[in-house]
Amino acid sequence: MRALHAEWTKFRTVRGWVLGSVGAMLASVLFLLVGTASSNQHPQGVTALPVGPGGEAVNDSFYFVHRALTGDGSITVLVTALTGVLADPAGGPGGNTSGVTPWSKAGILVKESLDQGSPYAAMMVTGAHGVRMQNDFTHDRAGLAGSPSAAEPRWLRLVRTGRTVIGLDSIDGVRWTEVGAARLPEPATTVQVGLFVAAPAAVQASGGGSSSPATATGDFRRVTLSGAWGQAAGGWQGGQVGGDAGTSGSYAPGTIGGWTATTGEGFTVTGAGDIAPVVGGPALGPAFTVETFLVGTFVGLIVLTVVAVQFVTTEYRRGLLGQTLAATPHRSRTLAAKATVVATVAFAVGAAAATVSIPLGELRAHATHFAVLTVPTAVQARAALGTGLLLAATAVLSLALGVVLRRSATAITAVVAATVFPHLLAFGGMLPSGPAEWVLRLTPAAGFAVQQTLPRHDQVLSVYAPSSGYFPLSPWGGLAVLGTWSALALAAAAMLLRRRDA
Amino acid sequence: MSGVDTIGFRRACRAEWTKLRTEAGHGWLLLGLVLVTVGVGAAVSASVPCPASGCGQDQVRLSLAGVSVSQALAAVTALLLVGGEYGTGLIRTTLVALPRRGTVLAAKATVLSGTVLAVGSVAVLASILAGHLLLPGAGYTPAHGYTQLSLADGPTLRAAAGSVLYLVLVGLLTLGVAVAVRDAAVAAGVVLALLYLFPLLSHVVTEPHLQRLLARLGPMPAGLAIQATTNLSHLPIGPWAGLGVLALWAATALFLGGTILRLRNA
Structure with a gap:
């Protein structure tokens, strides 16, 4: 203890060392000011990234065909296909090819509101990761493996009871397996429920990394609702949630988001963007x-x-x-x-x-x-x-x-x-x-x-x-x-x- | 040059050379300079692959990558040449023996330059040789558009000679700073900050103009432009102009150091 006191006295009585320590602090803050001074004339005036329920920056841009659910209820859907369009990575005109990015998503969604960053729970099929249940951006659970096809479609269901949302999947629509449960933080009586499609940008890992736009289309059949669905709105409404940009991707050239009703309570929905936390990498702009x-x-x-x-x-x-x-x-x-x-x-x-x-x-x-x-x-x-x-x-x-x-x-x-x-x-x-x-x-x-502080998430592809x-x-x-x-x-x-x- | 006494200068040089030669750490330091330059250069040459033609790598720059580490050792060599004297008070003896302070600084600069020039040449030549042997194994082959590294190639020779000069100039910059601040520790901090902070800052800066400006002004990024042999038109600063920027930094530091040495008590 005496040794400690002696050393502390030496330290604080040498002016250069005290000045040096204080200077170290001031200099680091000053250096920050120099480092950020550069961006004064940032051209586009990028809007702030949305923030999710956990306080992290998120992407919340996707195409949503939705209607209001005022109380308890459920939505069931059969997904028969997830297809897509990839833009030419070199940026050539009209160079689109067909294909889906691994984390392209098509499925059903319960979301507190249409505001970006609001809490949600979703069941979806993905491009390469099977059926997933995701909620509040950072939570991700695996369901059935494999991609949906006409021969092997996937049944998805979300059941809302009070604050709890349960996600289930099935191969035949008879035997159901619970994939996970989520709690919506606000006991809001009205939530938006419906079909969504998102497609994060394709990521090329070579040469330091780059990303190129992608669009996905989901084919939904036999959409079945039960429970307290709002009648006043008069049925389904479609629209893009969030802008096209985000940091996650945008529509491939020549494609737009949209939806059409098909026979037998079916829908075809086309969308781009992502519902996921923002991560570093080629897709993250300045x-x-x-x-x-x-x-x-x-x-x-x-x-x-x-x-x-x-x-x-x-x-x-x-x-x-x-x-x-x-x-x-x-x-x-x-x-x-x-x-x-x-x-x-x-x-x-x-x-x-x-x-x-x-x-x-x-x-x-x-x-x-x-x-x-x-x-x-x-x-x-x-x-x-x-x-x-x-x-x-x-x-x-x-x-x-x-x-x-x-x-x-x-x-x-x-x-x-x-x-x-x-x-x-x-x-x-x-x-x-x-x-x-x-x-x-x-x-x-x-x-x-x-x-x-750059986050790393398994459910977001990046470099x-x-x-x-x-x-x-x-x-x-x-x-x-x-x-x-x-x-x-x-x-x-x-x-x-x-x-x-x- | 009437004021310069050539015999005095020669004696001063001999005195500085004796100090450098007999100082315990210097031998190890200079050996370290060679080993670090070659070792890092060889490691980088062997570990950066060129899997296909047009991999966009500058093989000369890769083989000389060790210079960016060993510059720290060139700086320490300069610091010990001055800092040691201030630390022990020997500088007063030196200045009594050689009252012309400008001559003392000139002698120190001459001895330092000669030593780093000699040791740096060995280090750079060995690095080029290591690159010559290792780079083809990493994929830098004629099939991928690369010729085997050789000093007969004009740009390679320029990069190699420039790298030696780069080490000398870093040493001189450090010498000037050390004499100016009269304390080896503070001088070390100042020089390392000058060398490293410019490139660190340009990682953070997002504005392209300021980024290029930092690459042009910083002694390390500008000076190391001398190692570039590909894509010259896209560099923020040309090879010789970049080395010139470093030379300006070194000249400014030496001028400042010389002025302070003349005006102030040791």
Whole structure:
């Protein structure tokens, strides 16, 4: 405890170190301002992405043939085909080919309202993933496998009872299997229920990734309703929910959304877009993420590395370390005290800078009409706290390397080259995704994964690779890699400090 | 050049050379510079495949990728040449022995340039050789539109020679900064920030104009344009112009360092 107090006193009485720490915070925020200043004249004035019930940015654009359900009730439908049109990936005119994207969807939907982002539950057939029940954008459960065809159609049913919606599927319309249940958060008495079709863009993974428009058409037969259906509206209404664009796709050239009634209570519905969370990748246009707002971390990291290294190398240089070690003969204890002080300071600087930067970045994005990939508050908090921990671990690594190398210039360069440079190499587009992922698994740069807020969802096809901003490790897993480096360096420092003369 | 005393300059150079030669860390550092340049270059050459013709990769740039890592070692070499003296107070002795401070800086710059030039040449030549041997195995074959890497090819020679100059200029930039801020640690922070922050910022910036501007102004992205041999018309800045930008940064830093060295107490 006395050692800790002594080290803290040393730290706070050296003006350069205190100024450096405060400067690190200011510099990271300033750097953010420079980084986002660019987009002042954003041409289209992208509208904000809709936000789902969980607080995450979502795509909610699809073709919906619907009517109001005022109380309890159910809808049953037979899906006989899901077909589609894919635009030419090269963008050539009239180069459409037939085909469906793996997550093209046709099915039935219970949605709280026609507003984008409102809660929903849906049963659907998909292009390549069989029957699914999905609700509130992030939940996805598998039902029957296989694609529907005239010979092997799929029966889908949604039953609403109070706040609960149950999804069922069947091969013959006689024996039904429950796929899942969902709760609509608002006990709204009137919900919109009907048939929907969506088709996310086709994703080409090669060459860094690109995406091209797709349109899908679902053939529905024997639509059967039971329960409290509103009569006032006078039957079915069709329309596109949300704009054509989203980040998920748009209509292939020459196709439009629409619906026609066929014989025997049947419908043919054509649509594009997606009902799914927004993810990074080729389909995501220009948008800011929380990671963008945390770009100042790099500046903070460099400044704090300088401070943390000097916190120990200065003592070597001035010979103060001899006195320090005479006063506290347990050398490891001195090292632990020093590490605690720099880690605490770095954590405070990082967490504070991130806490200021995220809302500030959002404000600037709104001011410049720039889309922001919104994430739940818990994810933002993790990124902000994680930034603190990231800087704390880097500061400990710097301190330890300062002891091992005893040369501030060498230690600082080693730390910055080991943390910042691999990040630059992996995300700079020079390395293909395989080696880039290994760089981000093994080097201390893995720690930046804790700042990743871009979500990864199995039910959304994208290029989940460094080229789209994805780390190979989970946020905490990546931080653990950096933490391991820091711990190893600290152990080496403790050993050398014991063995070596100061 | 009447004010410059050539004998004094030569003696200053010899003194700096002795310091560099006898300093414990420098040998390892320079060996590391060669190993890192070749190692990273070879790893990148072997791991970036060219599966089909028109894979769009610049094979010269790949084989010289190690330079972007080893520049840090060139910077450390420069930092130790100055920082060590400020740290121990040796700089006062140096300046008493050689009262012409401009001469001291010029001698340090000369010795540093010569050393990095020699070591950098070895590193770059070995990288090209590694690329020559490894790249065909990764798919850079005549069938895919690539000729085997060779210095007889004009652009390749330019990229190789330019990469050596790039390392020298990074060293000189660091020397200038180190003399200006008189503290090796702070100088290390400043130089690394100058090198790395421009490319990091251009990842975030979404506006194409500003992105190109950052690629033209940043010492690292502009300077490394010297390694490009394909798609030259689409580069934000031409190879020699880019190296010129880095040279301007280095000259500014040296001028600033020289002025501060003359005006201030050590």
